[in-house]
Structures are given as C-alpha cells and as structure tokens.
Amino acid sequence: DTEVTQTPKHLVMGMTNKKSLKCEQHMGHRAMYWYKQKAKKPPELMFVYSYEKLSINESVPSRFSPECPNSSLLNLHLHALQPEDSALYLCASSQAPGLARVGVEQFFGPGTRLTVL
Amino acid sequence: EDQVTQSPEALRLQEGESSSLNCSYTVSGLRGLFWYRQDPGKGPEFLFTLYSAGEEKEKERLKATLTKKESFLHITAPKPEDSATYLCAVRPSTGGGNKLTFGTGTQLKVEL
Numbered sequence A: 001d002t003e004v005t006q007t008p009k010h011l012v013m014g015m016t017n018k019k020s021l022k023c024e025q026h027m028g029h030r031a032m033y034w035y036k037q038k039a040k041k042p043p044e045l046m047f048v049y050s051y052e053k054l055s056i057n058e059s060v061p062s063r064f065s066p067e068c069p070n071s072s073l074l075n076l077h078l079h080a081l082q083p084e085d086s087a088l089y090l091c092a093s094s095q096a097p098g099l100a101r102v103g104v105e106q107f108f109g110p111g112t113r114l115t116v117l
Numbered sequence B: 001e002d003q004v005t006q007s008p009e010a011l012r013l014q015e016g017e018s019s020s021l022n023c024s025y026t027v028s029g030l031r032g033l034f035w036y037r038q039d040p041g042k043g044p045e046f047l048f049t050l051y052s053a054g055e056e057k058e059k060e061r062l063k064a065t066l067t068k069k070e071s072f073l074h075i076t077a078p079k080p081e082d083s084a085t086y087l088c089a090v091r092p093s094t095g096g097g098n099k100l101t102f103g104t105g106t107q108l109k110v111e112l
Helices: none
Strands: A004-007 A008-015 A019-026 A031-037 A042-049 A053-055 A062-072 A074-077 A087-094 A110-117 B003-007 B010-014 B019-026 B031-037 B043-052 B056-059 B062-066 B070-075 B084-092 B104-110
Touching: A004 A087, A008 A019, A019 A031, A019 A087, A019 B019, A031 A062, A031 A074, A031 B070, A042 A062, A042 A074, A053 A062, A062 A110, B003 B084, B010 B019, B019 B031, B043 B056, B043 B062, B070 B084
Parallel strands: A008 A110, B010 B104
Antiparallel strands: A004 A019, A019 A074, A031 A042, A031 A087, A042 A053, A062 A074, A087 A110, B003 B019, B019 B070, B031 B043, B031 B084, B056 B062, B062 B070, B084 B104
C-alpha cells in the first residue's frame, strides 16, 4: 500500500467552528508532515512529526493544533480560523531520515480543500 | 539562504514536441533533489529523487538529470495527459526533519 489518505476531501467552516483534518498511511513511515498550499504556490511546511513526536513547527498560529496519535495517523485540529486560512491542506509521509540526514522522498495525500467563511 | 528557482513558469507544447524544464538551486550542501507532478486540486505525486551530480533517472517519457547547480526534467514526445505543474524540491544539509525547499513550479500544458 503506497497511499496516503486524507479526510474530508472538502471542508467549509465558520470562524467560530472547531474541526479536524485526518491523515492516514500504512507504508510503515515514521515521519509525517502537514503542508498548506495556496493557489499557484508551492506547498508550505507547517509541522513535522518524527517517531510520533513533533520535531518541526514552522511558527504556525496556535489556531492550528497537530496531533499524532500513532505511527499511522496524523490529525490537524482547527479552531477559530480566519478566511485567509482557506487553502489546500496536504499531508505527507516518509521514512524517517537516518543519521546521515540524506533526504528521503515524501509521499503526499490528495489534500483537504478548506474554505473558511 | 537556500533557494530553488524553476523556469519557465509556464510552458505550452504541442503533442510530440520534446522540451526541458529547469530547476536551479542554491543550497548549503545538497542532500537530495526531488521532482513532483501536481494536477490541479490534488496532492503532489512523487516522480524522482536525485542525489549526486551526473545522476539520471527515467520513467516513461520523463528523464531527470542533475548537475552541481541545476536539474532538468526532460519530456520526450509529450502527450496531453502530461499536462500538470511540475515541482522541484531540495533537501539542504542544514535544518532537520527532512525539510524540503520547493520551487514555484512549471505549469506545463500539452495540446493536441
């Protein structure tokens, strides 16, 4: 299984709502990522989990809260978002980089299209 | 500062008209260069990983090459289904967590 799945595909929420995005992989990867992508821009890294621990937080506002319950699952909890947070949210997974820190390919899910009203 | 520049921004080809996309990079030590294909509204699809200058990888009509300063994605006899945005990303030696620096992509359209 070489697939990363994300749910939901589309999400519309108000600024006072609380919602969660979910991501799952069964490739045995121990690194998982959240990205945000605006139209005609490259993906922008938000968070990295390595061995279920948060290893990188790219100064993301606290209204985005990541969670990694186990090695296969990654959640992104959303609360009090702003309209400018509307974007495609991508999850990715990869093997955890070894001690040599050679880059390893990341496999992306299909994304969740988020609209904040 | 690590930088990745892709050119051209957009490319329109006729079916069968071969061409190349460019990815120039300035990084503090390269630990991997990655090519992805992205269709509108979907997640990037992994294509190739290159690690060393002189390395080449091929898949169907695509061939990726790497020098010390740039990478090329050669498209031979493209078909309309090759239309997509092609993203290049590098893993520099600084920083952790397999963090990638992405270029802004080349939007390719192949017409009949």
